[in-house]
Amino acid sequence: MTATPLSDPASLPDGPLRAPKRRATGIRKPKEDRHFVTALARGLEVLSCFRHGEVTLSNQELAQRCGLPKSTVSRLTMTLTKLGYLIHVQESGRYRLGTACLALGSALLTRLDVRKIARPMLQELANFCGGSVALGVRDKLSMIYVENCRSSAALTLTLDVGSRMPVATSAMGRAWLAAVSDSERQSLLDQVRDLDHLAWPGIQAGIAQAMDDYRRLGVTCSFGDWNKEVNGIARAFDPGNGLPMMAVNVGGPSYSLSPEFLLDEVRPRLIETVRAIEDALPR
DSSP states (O other): OOOOOOOOGGGSOOSSOOOOOSOOSSOOOOTTOTTOOHHHHHHHHHHHTOOTTOOOBOHHHHHHHHTOOHHHHHHHHHHHHHTTSEEEETTTTEEEEOHHHHHHHHHHHHTOHHHHHHHHHHHHHHHHHTSEEEEEEEETTEEEEEEEEEOSOSOOOOOOTTOEEETTTSHHHHHHHHHSOHHHHHHHHHHHHHHOTTTHHHHHHHHHHHHHHHHHHSSEEEESSSSTTEEEEEEEEOOOTTOOOEEEEEEEETTTSOHHHIIIIIHHHHHHHHHHHHHHSOO
16 A cells, blocks of 8 residues: 655754643643543553553652642552552552553454464564564554564564554654654654654654655665664555554664665565565455
């Protein structure tokens, strides 16, 4: 499926920089929407505060990340604990994600047929390049891995299913930005700019370059932008059937995956792999 036409890089938001908003979770309450349940949104924000690799968080840490009063967060964590979405660690007074979250995630992944279709193709590409090949979808300001394949090489990225990559600086996130509609891209970039207006000029330049790369090369790149020791390229696609835009990323240590190798050798195989996945998906 052909990606949505891209706007000129010059159209990326570059107006007066606004002060960062109080909340940095990527959730925005629709204005004047009487159907929006604020209490539910706040509870989901608490659950989304847990980052990859973090085991427990305190009420104070959750309050800081959500931008909510600690008393409000305390009521939310108590409710989520009773429902099984959080576990209260008595010894430390901190919280960890509960089994109810695991049940929700497992239910989604088992019904995500695109993972089963894509996996052998992703593994073949990983074996060729000697790196890590992942399938991801956007979640707020991150791309989250829903499938990941590694080569048999001794040293590859240790990211796995559930790992998160920043939308604005990772190859996978930039591919998503390049493929979605102008309005969807603009909305997310506004949030990125509001989150860190000091870093925005550099982020904006990287995204503008990614837009140009996607037009010319068919992939987006991140050569040390997300992590100075990691290189990657990515391409997005629309899986259809009501599923969100997805992206396939090839990445690994910069000493083993040079920009030249990724662009000259891996890029055509990545493009072909994504096309093969699209062709294999039911429509």
